[in-house]
Amino acid sequence: MSHERLPTDRPAVVTVGLPYANGDLHVGHLRGYVGGDLYARALRRVGQQTAFVCGSDMHGTPVAVNAAEQGVDPETFALEWHEQYSERFPAFNVEFDNYGHTHDETNTELTQAFVSTWIDGDHILEREIEVAYDPEADRWLPDRYVEGTCPYCGEPARGDECDEGCQRHLEPGEIEDPTSTLTSNEAEYRTREHKFLRLSDFQAYLQEFIDRLDGTENASNQPREWIEGELQDLCITRDMDWGIDYPGSAADDLVLYVWVDAPIEYVASTKQYSERVGAETYDWEAVWKVGNETRPGTEWNKEWFEDSGEIIHVIGRDIIQHHTVFWPAMLRGAGYNEPRAVLATGFVGIDGKSLSTSRNRAIWAKEYLDAGFHPDLFRYYITTGSGLERDVDFSWDRFAQRVNSELVGSLGNFCYRALLFAHRNYGGTPDTAVSEAVSERIETALDTFEDGVAAYDIRTIGNVGIELADFGNEYIQRHEPWNLIDEDPEKAAQVIRDCVQLTKACAVLVQPVMPAKATRLWEQFEETGDPGEATLEDALTPPPSQFGEPAELFSQVEDDHIADLNETLRQRVAEASEDDGSTETGDEATPADIEPLEDDRISFEQFRDLDVRVGEIVTAEPIEDADELVVLEVDLGVETRQVVAGIKQRHDLGTLPGTRVIVLANMETAELFGYESDGMVLAAGAEADLLTTHGDAPPGTQVR
RNA sequence: AGCGGGAUGGGAUAGCCAGGAGAUUCCGGCGGGCUCAUAACCCGCAGACCGGUGGUUCAAAUCCACCUCCCGCUACCA
Numbered sequence: 001m002s003h004e005r006l007p008t009d010r011p012a013v014v015t016v017g018l019p020y021a022n023g024d025l026h027v028g029h030l031r032g033y034v035g036g037d038l039y040a041r042a043l044r045r046v047g048q049q050t051a052f053v054c055g056s057d058m059h060g061t062p063v064a065v066n067a068a069e070q071g072v073d074p075e076t077f078a079l080e081w082h083e084q085y086s087e088r089f090p091a092f093n094v095e096f097d098n099y100g101h102t103h104d105e106t107n108t109e110l111t112q113a114f115v116s117t118w119i120d121g122d123h124i125l126e127r128e129i130e131v132a133y134d135p136e137a138d139r140w141l142p143d144r145y146v147e148g149t150c151p152y153c154g155e156p157a158r159g160d161e162c163d164e165g166c167q168r169h170l171e172p173g174e175i176e177d178p179t180s181t182l183t184s185n186e187a188e189y190r191t192r193e194h195k196f197l198r199l200s201d202f203q204a205y206l207q208e209f210i211d212r213l214d215g216t217e218n219a220s221n222q223p224r225e226w227i228e229g230e231l232q233d234l235c236i237t238r239d240m241d242w243g244i245d246y247p248g249s250a251a252d253d254l255v256l257y258v259w260v261d262a263p264i265e266y267v268a269s270t271k272q273y274s275e276r277v278g279a280e281t282y283d284w285e286a287v288w289k290v291g292n293e294t295r296p297g298t299e300w301n302k303e304w305f306e307d308s309g310e311i312i313h314v315i316g317r318d319i320i321q322h323h324t325v326f327w328p329a330m331l332r333g334a335g336y337n338e339p340r341a342v343l344a345t346g347f348v349g350i351d352g353k354s355l356s357t358s359r360n361r362a363i364w365a366k367e368y369l370d371a372g373f374h375p376d377l378f379r380y381y382i383t384t385g386s387g388l389e390r391d392v393d394f395s396w397d398r399f400a401q402r403v404n405s406e407l408v409g410s411l412g413n414f415c416y417r418a419l420l421f422a423h424r425n426y427g428g429t430p431d432t433a434v435s436e437a438v439s440e441r442i443e444t445a446l447d448t449f450e451d452g453v454a455a456y457d458i459r460t461i462g463n464v465g466i467e468l469a470d471f472g473n474e475y476i477q478r479h480e481p482w483n484l485i486d487e488d489p490e491k492a493a494q495v496i497r498d499c500v501q502l503t504k505a506c507a508v509l510v511q512p513v514m515p516a517k518a519t520r521l522w523e524q525f526e527e528t529g530d531p532g533e534a535t536l537e538d539a540l541t542p543p544p545s546q547f548g549e550p551a552e553l554f555s556q557v558e559d560d561h562i563a564d565l566n567e568t569l570r571q572r573v574a575e576a577s578e579d580d581g582s583t584e585t586g587d588e589a590t591p592a593d594i595e596p597l598e599d600d601r602i603s604f605e606q607f608r609d610l611d612v613r614v615g616e617i618v619t620a621e622p623i624e625d626a627d628e629l630v631v632l633e634v635d636l637g638v639e640t641r642q643v644v645a646g647i648k649q650r651h652d653l654g655t656l657p658g659t660r661v662i663v664l665a666n667m668e669t670a671e672l673f674g675y676e677s678d679g680m681v682l683a684a685g686a687e688a689d690l691l692t693t694h695g696d697a698p699p700g701t702q703v704r
Numbered sequence: 705a706g707c708g709g710g711a712u713g714g715g716a717u718a719g720c721c722a723g724g725a726g727a728u729u730c731c732g733g734c735g736g737g738c739u740c741a742u743a744a745c746c747c748g749c750a751g752a753c754c755g756g757u758g759g760u761u762c763a764a765a766u767c768c769a770c771c772u773c774c775c776g777c778u779a780c781c782a
Contacts, residue, residue: 017782029782060780217721222708222777232779258780316782317709326779345782346709352774357781386717390710391775398716401731409744417741424740459718467729477746482739496740552742 002212003305003340005454007048011287012310014040014050015266017319018057018102021081022066025088026362027382027394028316028348028355034379035345035388035458036314037094041512042461045536046453048310051282053269054089055100055107056082059243060258061142065181067242074242075103088365092375093515097282098273102244102261107268111261112247114334115236119247121296123198123333124236131192131239134180140239140253141180141187148175148187195246195254196233201298202329203231208300209328214341215456216389218317223324234326236260263327266313267336287311287337294335308337312456317344317389343456346391348382350573354391360572363394371565373557376514377403383513384462396565400557411469412554415506415521418476418499419550425485428525428546429500430493438498439540441471442505446536449509465510472502500525505539507531517553524550611666612703613637614693615681620656632656632681634663637700641665644677662691662703 006012016036019025025033033054040052058078067077082101089096100106118124132141178187206227213220236257237246243255267288274284285292287309295304313323323342331338347354355362368378381399386392422429445468452460476499484492504525511518511531522531525547618633618640632643643663667680682691 020781023781026782032782062780218709225707225778234779318777318782319780320708320777321779347776347782349775354776355782390717393716395716398731401716404742404744405730408742413741413744417745421740463729470729473741473745474747476740477738480738480740482741485740554742556742556744 003214003310006043006310007046007453008310010309011049011051011282012043012312013266013270013284013287014043014052014312014314015269016054017313017315018055018262018265019081019085020057020060020062021078021085021101022062023081023357025085025365026348026355026357027365027368027378028362030092030365030378031348031382031388032314032316032345033089033094034092035343035383038379038383038458038462038512039312039314039343039453039456041515041532042449042453043312045508045512045534046450047535049282051097051270051273051284051287052095053098053100053266053273054096055098055102055265055269056085057258057262057265058082058101058103059255059261061145061238061240064240064242065145068182078103091369092365093379095515096269098269098276100265100269100272102258102265102268104268104272106272107261107265108244110268110271111244111256111264114264114330115256115260116247117294117296117334118197118330121333123201125196125198125233126193127196127233128191128193129235130189131194132175132178132180132187133190133192134182134185134187136185137180137182139182140190140192141178141182142238142240145181146175146178146187147181148178192239194235195237197236197326197329197333198233199231199325199329200233202332203227205298205300205332206231206325206328209332209338210324213324213339215312215343218389219315219320219324219342219344222320226321226325231325259322259326260330263322263330266311290335290337296333296335298332300332300338304337310341311337311339312341312343313339314343314345317346320344341456343458344389346386346389349391349393350569352393360575363569371561374516374554376517377407377554377557380407380462380513383458384466386459388458396562396569400559400562403554403557406466408554408556410473411466411506411510412552414469414472414476414499415503415524416550416552418472418496418503419524419547421481422496422500423547423549426493426496429543430497431545432493432497434501434540434542435494435498438475438501442468442502442539445505445509446539449536462513465506465513468502468509469506472499472506475499475502500543501540504541504543508534508536508539520551521553524548610664612682613663613665614697614699614701614703615641615661615663615679616699617656617659617661630656634661634679634681635699636663636665636679637698641678643679643681645681645683659690660693660697660699662693 014036016033019029036054037052040050043050056078058075063078064074067074070077078101086099089099115124132146133139134141134145178189179185180187210220210223210227234257237254238257239253240255241253243258244261246254246256267284270284270288274282279285283292288311289308290304291307315323320342323339328338349355350361350363353361369375377399381402382392385398385402445464448464448467449461451457452464476495479491479495481492481495481499484495503521507518507521507526508531510521511534515532518531522529522534525543613636615634615636618635620633621631629644629646632645634641634643641663662682664680664682
């Protein structure tokens, strides 16, 4: 780490990657927003002046394409999503100081100023490239407006990548047999002049920059490949009318590439915050500029750190390149300050596979809220389960487990028992001083918190309060104040005094990760103020001598509830797996929608390993709480097996007994919803259309 | 193919950058305790040759080299 330890006496800004105004948020996105929010709160807590800003990314081809499909203009389309995000974030207690969007005036002006400075600094070059053109619609076709065939693997490809075949990035002009997504007509390639940012001008700067960049390891390691190799010029214009105009070419339908104006929104959003609260409260130029002025060039002077603030970006791992290569070059070229740290989150997956919005293989933000859980539970679970940069699996089971044990059993239980005991026996905080041992333990926790902030360690910050509650439970148990109160009243008062102090310290420390719960806890014994306003020192100041009866902070997550959520998730994952290869389930499957036949042949021997038999259903009973699952007794001639099958949605259970089915008899046994399943009934498709015989082959007959 | 990240008791996870006694925490298993508290809480036990091989070192989960297997990125996807 080459930077001065946080907190510094300069202003800081914490940003989170802009949500793209083109779809709802899922738990993977939320991980970054919650992490950023937690970190910004923690940074304030240690005394750093901090702005937490973000905004919606409104431009780009996908927005234009999707808006066109819905028959609305792109601005209306994107603003709808923008409004939704504006409401979604507070629902998870993610509270930005400013939440703007890239299409607003502030960002437009700033972006054009950035580009103008690059032009003045001679970092822009013009080059003619081949761009697809739709002669009928009489317009250029950027990115996803064009579909065709991948020149490398021959698979269908769209835009700038071979998304179904070899996954290669495709340069403009590479796609073969291009067609326009606007008119489904053939497109043609025409020569067109575009603007490029000459990244190679900043190569030396970037190589130094990456060495002093703080944050997660992946963020500073991954871009080295680019920075140390030959940097390609970045094409910063697109042929569209949706976006920010390239300066001086307003009449032309040439706009800036989204990745130009998107990160500049970090600056714009900070500026809007500054203008709202006044520069004496928060000065955006003091953080983003150098000595409150821009100093364009291709080099950095280390003394400039003294004259500029701390920029900390929290992003998804997938956009590391943009934040550690393009963005620092853009900032430097425009004469701005450079990021101090980039924290890149790992991915959230389900069953080891990454989430996919297009396949609905996800747990959505709305879905979590609809399940009725408090947002702070999610905040705690997602930020403390693992290090920020690691990939994690989302699991409702583990969510419930950790809520019940760590939040209900440890933190909630400790605070409740301590405050209740104090209230009943002393009407509030006993009149004595905190013991040295306990105040030392609290100070250790405060140190851990501060170290966590300095090391950008979100997990540590989120955990420190719970660990203190663990200590509290041990402490109260070891001293048994419920016995002392008769045997040694003075000592009992001491123990409870200590526990109340621990509770207050918990409220202070837990606030960044669970702000709403911390406020509730705070209000139980502290009538004034808000734990969000508290400083770390408040963890050691005495609580009021009187307070009322406390309430329980958390409640248990019920098994039934989790079972339902698991079942919903399981079904969705199953559908998503079938959709792999872009198969649509259900109605009107066109040939293109069906999974291609498997090329890998297996031997007859391998087939013979499958013991497939004719069976006859004897009984069929539904499984309670499961949407599809049925317990079947199946007669296989030699024996009757219990098999669990997911067939309730299509088949009427009353008609099933007597039906012939095809059973994979040597399937490994499994336990589903508490029932053992010994075999597998074969059925077609997501709707589980049962396979049967058409003659009278008796149960037990081998299928061959 | 190149690059990045990972592999730690039955499951999950920390420790690794700055090498050092018994490897952290949560769930689960077993055995105790307590009754202030939400079937909560506390204590104890069992369970890990820290992916493999070699190296550096008085000392390696930690540093180095090679290998295996997983995940991701490769310029629109958190």
